[in-house]
Amino acid sequence: MLYNQRVDTLGSQTLQLRRLIMDLVYCYKIVFGLTCLDMNDSFKFSPTQATHGHPYKLFVPFTSRNCRQHFFSVHVIELWNSLKFKSDDFASVKRFKSALQFYTLSEIFQLIILLSLFYSILYFVFVFIISVLCKRWLATTL
16 A cells, blocks of 8 residues: 555645644744744744735745755745734644644645745756856866
């Protein structure tokens, strides 16, 4: 029996989805000061006030390195900012978790697909630029 079939049979969530939910819950705890971590060490609130979504949007830092994009404090921001929650859903951890359980089943998977597509396109553009630069460099040195 395949993994997806077992998950459906058990009525459970995939490991990937459970990890994303826990990442968002941990991000919530950091943003609202419920952990020993200081929010300013990991995140900054976005300076622009969005007219849609929740009021706790985080600033997306520029990362020039591919490895930096996979850090917790970078990869969770896109998910966090894409949440279509109301301010009431941020009232407590329990309420946030229940809103996530209701929200995530279909929409998080769509976001995962979009983010993976975005990062793969970005990766291929980066590889293409490097290969062109290497060819030019080799042509000038030979």
